[in-house]
Amino acid sequence: MTQQLNILRETASQTAGPYVHIGLAPQQAGFDIFENDFGNVLTTPQTKGERIRIEGCVIDGSGTPLRDVLIEIWQANAEGKYAHPGDRQAGKSVDPAFRGWGRACSDFETGVYCFETIKPGAVVGRDGRLMAPHINFWIVARGINVGLNTRMYFGDETAANAADPVIRLIEWEVRRKTLIAQREARDGQVVYRFDIRLQGDDETVFFDI
Numbered sequence: 001m002t003q004q005l006n007i008l009r010e011t012a013s014q015t016a017g018p019y020v021h022i023g024l025a026p027q028q029a030g031f032d033i034f035e036n037d038f039g040n041v042l043t044t045p046q047t048k049g050e051r052i053r054i055e056g057c058v059i060d061g062s063g064t065p066l067r068d069v070l071i072e073i074w075q076a077n078a079e080g081k082y083a084h085p086g087d088r089q090a091g092k093s094v095d096p097a098f099r100g101w102g103r104a105c106s107d108f109e110t111g112v113y114c115f116e117t118i119k120p121g122a123v124v125g126r127d128g129r130l131m132a133p134h135i136n137f138w139i140v141a142r143g144i145n146v147g148l149n150t151r152m153y154f155g156d157e158t159a160a161n162a163a164d165p166v167i168r169l170i171e172w173e174v175r176r177k178t179l180i181a182q183r184e185a186r187d188g189q190v191v192y193r194f195d196i197r198l199q200g201d202d203e204t205v206f207f208d209i
Contacts, residue, residue, distance in 0.1 A: 040104035042075075042117040048095035049078030049118030052190045054152065054181070057111045058139060061199030065111025069141040073115055074101045080133070081122030089124050119154065119190075125165060132160035132167070139196060149207045152194045155182040170205055178204045 042049065054073075057065035077084050081092035083100040098118065106113045120133045132153055139148045151162050161167055161180065170176045181192040196204045 005037045017147065019133070026200050031163050038099075038101070040102050040113075040115045042073075042099045042102045042115065047118055048098070049120075050190065051116070052119050052192060053114060053116055054135070054192050054194055055112055055114040055179075056194040056196065057113070058106060058141065058196045060143075063200075065106070066141050066198075067106055067108050067111045069106040069111075069113065069139060070103065071105070072101070072103045072138045073117070073135050075117065075135040076100070076120040076123045076133075078118055078121050080123045081084050087123075092121075121129075122160060127165070129165045130160075130163070132157050132164040134166075137196070144198075148198075149209050150196065150204055151179055151207070152181050152192070153179050155180050156190065175205055178202060 058069045058071070059065055076087075076102060077095040077098045079092045079095070081087055081089055081094055083094050083098065102115050102117065104113045104115055112114070117135075120135060122133050123131050125131050134154075135152045137150045137152060138148070151166065153164070153167065167176050167179065170179075178197070181194040184191050184193065198204070
């Protein structure tokens with residue numbers, strides 16, 4: 001008896017968008033369809049830590065800000081602890097008033113994204129080495145087949161950044177600088193500018209995780 005083998009074809013890939021906002025960030029697209037909208041504000045009035053604003057653009061190879069990007073961030077709280085059972089760091093507590101995860105879209109007109117959060121504390125990595133304060137980013141948009149992962153470090157944490165085990169994996173200093181956000185004060189608020197470049201000489205370092 002001859003058995004016929006069916007060869008399955010690979011499913012076609014699809015980039016995110018242009019309707020990614022409707023499913024993941026409906027409020028920005030003008031829809032009020034979720035009971036809980038997970039937006040770009042990670043804090044409450046009771047959240048511990050220094051309040052900061054993160055803003056920037058995702059820029060393509062031609063230098064043009066993308067206007068349909070969706071970005072998610074996740075981070076530790078002010079003590080350096082994640083709101084996740086996998087974080088077993090001793091001596092640190094979870095802040096129940098801090099969500100630790102946020103989602104934002106770039107502005108349809110300007111291409112600028114922003115998050116309202118707190119500056120995280122240093123986190124002990126899996127190998128026991130202390131990592132500099134940082135925020136994890138995930139980026140999706142039209143033209144991006146697989147979501148891109150990167151990190152934002154803080155320009156006013158020079159000593160901690162120099163010792164960070166992840167930054168030290170990046171051989172060239174000029175490439176390391178693509179992960180550093182610069183601090184400024186604006187209207188009484190602390191702002192960190194973090195532009196993400198998808199291509200070109202100043203392409204942001206992305207991680208395969």
